[in-house]
Amino acid sequence: MDKLYDKLGGKPTLEKVVDDFHKRIMADNTLKPFFANTDMEKQRRHQVAFFAQIFEGPNEYTGRAMEKTHAGMNLQPQHFDAIVKHLTEAMAAGGASPEDTNAAVARVNNLKGAILNK
Numbered sequence: 001m002d003k004l005y006d007k008l009g010g011k012p013t014l015e016k017v018v019d020d021f022h023k024r025i026m027a028d029n030t031l032k033p034f035f036a037n038t039d040m041e042k043q044r045r046h047q048v049a050f051f052a053q054i055f056e057g058p059n060e061y062t063g064r065a066m067e068k069t070h071a072g073m074n075l076q077p078q079h080f081d082a083i084v085k086h087l088t089e090a091m092a093a094g095g096a097s098p099e100d101t102n103a104a105v106a107r108v109n110n111l112k113g114a115i116l117n118k
Contacts, residue, residue, distance in 0.1 A: 004107075005057030007100050008091075011048065014055075017087075017094040018047045024086035031082055034073060054107045066114035075116050084108060 008014065022040060025031045035043070049061040063069065084105055091101040112118075 003056035004100060004103050005052055005055040008055060008096055008104065009094075010057065011052065013094055013096075014048050014051050014057075015044075017090045017096070018044055018051065020090040020093055021047070021087055024090060025083070028082060028086065031079060031086075034075070034079070051104075054111075055104055066111050067117060070115050071117060077116065080112055080116055 005014075008017075022044065025035065026040075046061070046063045050063060051057075053059050053061045087108060088101055088105055091104060092098075096104070
């Protein structure tokens, strides 16, 4: 069985999806403030590597654990839900099938507690 990473199209597709995902986040006034002091190029590299790892691709993510990354941000469930919505839309726009998008989003949902520090 193919790994989710390969079914999604590997790193080139993840890079496109992350670019679209970040555009959607930065256009969302409920999320944009969380990224006000973020180096978005560095964020892009981390995000691509992180998604690759959780989608069964290469393990090249060197960033902090989700709990540490999001500590003190006071993220609420509606923020997480908005992120998932933007990711879902970016994946669909990037050509991911509904099944693969659902599988990817399920992996992100598994991190909800860590991201929300709950």
